[in-house]
Amino acid sequence: MQTLFLIRHGKPAAVWGEADDDPGLDDAGRAQAEAARDHLLSLPEDQRPSRVVSSPLRRCRETAAPTAEALGVEIEIDPGVGEIPTPAALSAEDRPGWLREAFQGRWTEIRGDLDYEQWRRRAADSLLVRGGTAVFSHYVAINAVMSLLEGEDRVLVFRPDHASITTLGTDGSRLSLVSRGREASTGVL
Template sequence: MIYLIRHGEAAAGWGDHPDPGLSALGAKQAEAVAAQLNAFTIMNIISSPMQRCRETSAPLSELLSLTPAISPQVSEIGTPPDIEDRVTWLRGLMAGTWTEAGAPFVDWRARMGAFVDALPARTAVFSHFVAINALCGLLEQDDRVTVFRPGHCSVTRLERRNGRLRVAEYGSEAATRVL
């Protein structure tokens, strides 16, 4: 199994801070998901370089005495340079498909998929709403940008079936506001 974990609740929204850490609730969520993941014999931890993911991975890292590998391959989707309003752009992107988003984003999704596909079993990957959706959609051959709405610190399980990485179980969904 490979486990995709959405970061805990951030201390600030996209319009307020480009790279917020966790809120007090987010820190509690990170502690709770660490306890949950402890039962899965995690051997590797990968984290997005974004602060909220690094902070979410910290309790598991401490619990297991593992140092997370920080990887931009599982980071948040980048904003095109000509976009001034990221929130509005992201809302539109999330309502559409990867095909509509265009080649740079289709390529981003494919590179992330190849990176995660090469990870060994029992790896925990701390990432983001759009990135987790991109991976799940790619693995399930679903072109929608938003396949499901993972809640903060939800755990999505991936497994290999017949040599192919697939979604075994989607993480818990929440009515959390993404934007």
């Protein structure tokens, strides 16, 4: 079994429904990104990640950057660990309400343009070959993976804090939970 680290992005400068569709990090988020890097580098050398993968969104790329720089590697972009796709017909103002509604239900009940049960399985599948990697992702994508690992159909099973590091194991065909990252309240709900 190889270890991988699933890390929620640091605190963004804006939230869903605000003017910026792809905000970067605020000052607290940048400090969280550095703290995540410091934690990963504090691990024994044989347990540190050797690769860095990020969602395409700016807040994840900016959270991943200090770790990638410290490891001397490029950030690999993977849409498979990206944010949950929202229905095309939703306006930016309607996204927070849609997400709050989704969090109250089950993966098979989310209304939208695609099969969200398949989306969550693809998110988890994208991690299977990521042993030895720090993967920077999002609240919902992390919940997608955690709900599968826990055998849950509920959308919200975990409240990862900004820059929370969850440790998983993979043998290339199966994921397992090693340890949950830090949980906190969030502005999502």
